[in-house]
Amino acid sequence: MSKGLPDTRTDAAMSELVPEPRPKPAVPMKPVSINSNLLGYIGIDTIIEQMRKKTMKTGFDFNIMVVGQSGLGKSTLVNTLFKSQVSRKASSWNREEKIPKTVEIKAIGHVIEEGGVKMKLTVIDTPGFGDQINNENCWEPIEKYINEQYEKFLKEEVNIARKKRIPDTRVHCCLYFISPTGHSLRPLDLEFMKHLSKVVNIIPVIAKADTMTLEEKSEFKQRVRKELEVNGIEFYPQKEFDEDLEDKTENDKIRQESMPFAVVGSDKEYQVNGKRVLGRKTPWGIIEVENLNHCEFALLRDFVIRTHLQDLKEVTHNIHYETYRAKRLNDNGGLPPGEGLLGSVLPPVPATPCPTAE
Amino acid sequence: MEAEANSGSPEDSWAFFQRPGEGCRTVPLAGHVGFDSLPDQLVNKSVSQGFCFNILCVGETGLGKSTLMDTLFNTKFEGEPATHTQPGVQLRSNTYDLQESNVGLKLTIVSTVGFGDQINKEDSYKPIVEFIDAQFEAYLQEELKIRRVLHTYHDSRIHACLYFIAPTGHSLKSLDLVTMKKLDSKVNIIPIIAKSDAISKSELTKFKIKITSELVSNGVQIYQFPTDDESVAEINGTMNAHLPFAVIGSTEELKIGNKMMKARQYPWGTVQVENEAHCDFVKLREMLIRVNMEDLREQTHSRHYELYRRCKLEEMGFKDTDPDSKPFSLQETYEAKRNEFLGELQKKEEEMRQMFVQRVKEKEAELKEAEKELHEKFDRLKKLHQDEKKKLEDKKKSLDDEVNAFKQRKTAAELLQSQGSQAGGSQTLKRDKEKKNFF
Numbered sequence: 090m091s092k093g094l095p096d097t098r099t100d101a102a103m104s105e106l107v108p109e110p111r112p113k114p115a116v117p118m119k120p121v122s123i124n125s126n127l128l129g130y131i132g133i134d135t136i137i138e139q140m141r142k143k144t145m146k147t148g149f150d151f152n153i154m155v156v157g158q159s160g161l162g163k164s165t166l167v168n169t170l171f172k173s174q175v176s177r178k179a180s181s182w183n184r185e186e187k188i189p190k191t192v193e194i195k196a197i198g199h200v201i202e203e204g205g206v207k208m209k210l211t212v213i214d215t216p217g218f219g220d221q222i223n224n225e226n227c228w229e230p231i232e233k234y235i236n237e238q239y240e241k242f243l244k245e246e247v248n249i250a251r252k253k254r255i256p257d258t259r260v261h262c263c264l265y266f267i268s269p270t271g272h273s274l275r276p277l278d279l280e281f282m283k284h285l286s287k288v289v290n291i292i293p294v295i296a297k298a299d300t301m302t303l304e305e306k307s308e309f310k311q312r313v314r315k316e317l318e319v320n321g322i323e324f325y326p327q328k329e330f331d332e333d334l335e336d337k338t339e340n341d342k343i344r345q346e347s348m349p350f351a352v353v354g355s356d357k358e359y360q361v362n363g364k365r366v367l368g369r370k371t372p373w374g375i376i377e378v379e380n381l382n383h384c385e386f387a388l389l390r391d392f393v394i395r396t397h398l399q400d401l402k403e404v405t406h407n408i409h410y411e412t413y414r415a416k417r418l419n420d421n422g423g424l425p426p427g428e429g430l431l432g433s434v435l436p437p438v439p440a441t442p443c444p445t446a447e
Numbered sequence: 448m449e450a451e452a453n454s455g456s457p458e459d460s461w462a463f464f465q466r467p468g469e470g471c472r473t474v475p476l477a478g479h480v481g482f483d484s485l486p487d488q489l490v491n492k493s494v495s496q497g498f499c500f501n502i503l504c505v506g507e508t509g510l511g512k513s514t515l516m517d518t519l520f521n522t523k524f525e526g527e528p529a530t531h532t533q534p535g536v537q538l539r540s541n542t543y544d545l546q547e548s549n550v551g552l553k554l555t556i557v558s559t560v561g562f563g564d565q566i567n568k569e570d571s572y573k574p575i576v577e578f579i580d581a582q583f584e585a586y587l588q589e590e591l592k593i594r595r596v597l598h599t600y601h602d603s604r605i606h607a608c609l610y611f612i613a614p615t616g617h618s619l620k621s622l623d624l625v626t627m628k629k630l631d632s633k634v635n636i637i638p639i640i641a642k643s644d645a646i647s648k649s650e651l652t653k654f655k656i657k658i659t660s661e662l663v664s665n666g667v668q669i670y671q672f673p674t675d676d677e678s679v680a681e682i683n684g685t686m687n688a689h690l691p692f693a694v695i696g697s698t699e700e701l702k703i704g705n706k707m708m709k710a711r712q713y714p715w716g717t718v719q720v721e722n723e724a725h726c727d728f729v730k731l732r733e734m735l736i737r738v739n740m741e742d743l744r745e746q747t748h749s750r751h752y753e754l755y756r757r758c759k760l761e762e763m764g765f766k767d768t769d770p771d772s773k774p775f776s777l778q779e780t781y782e783a784k785r786n787e788f789l790g791e792l793q794k795k796e797e798e799m800r801q802m803f804v805q806r807v808k809e810k811e812a813e814l815k816e817a818e819k820e821l822h823e824k825f826d827r828l829k830k831l832h833q834d835e836k837k838k839l840e841d842k843k844k845s846l847d848d849e850v851n852a853f854k855q856r857k858t859a860a861e862l863l864q865s866q867g868s869q870a871g872g873s874q875t876l877k878r879d880k881e882k883k884n885f886f
Binding site: 145 | 472473474475476477478479480481482483484485486487488489490492493494495498519520521545547548549550552593594595597598676678732733736737738739740741742745749753756757760761
């Protein structure tokens with residue numbers, strides 16, 4: 090779909106002649122498109138309803154990955170985000186598992202429904218990340234997993250007889266948990282984010298934020314932001330993918346003020362002021378998870394789920410996946426890059442993970 | 448947080464959610480999460496990008512295609528009416544940007560020019576089929592590019608084809624049947640009876656029945672409005688029964704009662720375009736735009752385009768499964784093709800090399816021949832030269848001999864002369880005689 094109109098926010102009466110680039114029609118004709126003044130109601134805007142109905146019928150899928158050292162509250166946060174027991178810890182019976190020797194990737198899928206909208210949510214957990222003594226290259230299994238999902242999708246897409254709806258297992262969003270040391274980012278954090286920000290949307294999150302006071306929190310956040318910038322790490326929402334001015338101002342505000350979100354997770358409810366709220370009970374008070382004065386969980390939830398969910402999926406599909414695909418079709422095949430059906434055929438998968446795109 | 452099952456959902460979407468081996472279970476929600484805004488997010492994105500819709504109007508010249516488009520979209524599109532003297536069928540396409548509330552639509556209307564005007568109409572359907580295929584091809588090429596921008600690609604594939612049937616009142620023309628048969632697997636066909644104010648009500652019902660039965664008996668697949676979504680199943684179902692729609696187009700507005708309406712004025716009465724008792728225009732507009740636009744687009748993409756893509760790729764020799772129905776990867780096909788190609792290349796190289804060697808040999812032989820000839824010539828010439836030399840030498844020798852002989856004689860004669868002058872003058876006679884004898 091092309092960007093139809095230059096500006097949808099002015100009045101309906103437009104009178105510019107906009108020449109359109111036409112993709113070689115069989116009979117080359119005068120390429121003129123005019124903005125017509127409508128003399129009455131046609132009903133074009135009903136397409137919105139039609140589209141909405143269709144998408145509700147087919148359902149959505151969303152794959153979120155959580156990465157961080159063990160004990161940072163990843164599983165609890167995911168449970169809090171989706172208000173149900175969707176994490177790995179909840180699904181397995183054994184609540185006290187041993188820390189694995191290598192990074193494992195565990196994906197668990199659930200179907201949740203709200204307001205007629207069905208969503209297949211897959212939570213991908215990475216136990217063992219950053220927990221060994223020698224953590225070199227511990228991001229490699231994760232990168233491999235992400236690329237494997239792209240590969241699966243690509244294979245389906247290249248098939249002659251394609252499925253009507255290709256199952257989407259690609260990772261749409263990766264929450265990276267930063268330990269609340271109060272000082273700065275660890276080398277492991279920087280390395281991980283540097284490698285993975287090029288293949289997946291990374292949202293850095295400061296975990297267990299109830300260990301910091303307000304001033305400590307804001308200083309830490311500033312320092313983290315600075316460090317990320319200095320190291321050239323583009324976290325979601327990436328600056329280069331802002332589509333128009335409105336997006337840019339909105340995203341700038343998020344990037345420069347709110348991120349990284351300092352969150353607290355909890356799946357226990359307590360009574361506060363006559364209301365039942367999710368919180369953590371401590372001798373000195375109850376930390377309300379959804380209270381904006383206490384922590385930024387509500388901001389994270391609104392950001393990821395209520396406003397940018399679709400955008401996360403689109404950036405993954407239109408940018409990260411396309412980058413992977415382009416690299417894949419170019420690499421190791423001796424094939425000429427560019428157009429032509431021959432360019433569509435896949436060369437063998439390289440033994441090492443694909444070099445991440447620039 | 449409602450777990451209310453959507454009872455109208457088809458098998459497909461549920462099966463998708465219950466894939467085996469993944470342990471997907473439905474989990475109840477303990478509070479409002481907020482992802483029910485997801486369709487809104489999706490829709491907002493689409494709205495900001497704009498939609499596109501492409502209609503193809505196929506029909507004979509003079510059936511009112513342009514007028515109907517004007518009436519349908521409530522606006523005056525540009526373009527002059529075509530004459531009947533076109534030598535072949537051509538397609539004329541125009542793109543318009545329409546805006547209603549906050550929805551922007553890029554509408555492309557493609558019309559046939561000169562359809563049905565030729566004397567020999569055997570090839571009339573070909574330009575249309577080629578045009579549709581060209582749009583599919585363009586999309587396929589874009590999809591197969593390595594660096595592609597599908598999400599901003601201007602989709603030019605035809606989403607709906609309005610086939611205009613002439614209001615003869617009897618049956619379909621054979622040109623119509625042939626054309627529709629060729630188009631039914633490539634595009635969503637919606638047949639409509641044009642200029643239907645030429646037919647009376649009773650004739651119209653008979654005409655519609657005849658047309659539908661002819662289409663069925665010839666196996667022409669026209670577009671059926673979808674009846675699987677419960678909210679539109681009912682209305683679509685009734686509409687399916689009204690196909691083909693009998694329409695009238697008009698851009699003139701006349702005052703009827705106290706409203707301005709689109710109508711056509713005749714001496715015997717006025718035909719109102721938007722009156723459902725007069726024609727099916729309102730039904731067409733409902734179906735085409737207000738209810739099924741999205742479905743038309745989806746069918747084009749998921750059915751017609753996929754079919755085209757599959758045929759095209761199979762034509763190129765790529766397969767998904769081999770004769771033993773074991774799944775092939777494109778990888779293996781590629782390897783096989785590549786080896787084949789390399790083999791061919793090698794063969795060609797061999798051929799060329801052999802040809803080269805042969806040519807060289809021939810040339811060499813030729814040159815050797817020439818050399819031999821030259822040698823022979825040289826020998827011959829040499830021999831000639833020697834012969835001549837010898838001859839000349841012989842001649843010289845003989846001449847020398849003669850000269851010597853003459854000299855001898857001369858000296859002898861002189862001696863005699865000197866003796867003779869001593870012996871008297873008789874010797875002079877003798878000398879003279881001898882001189883005479885000598886000469």
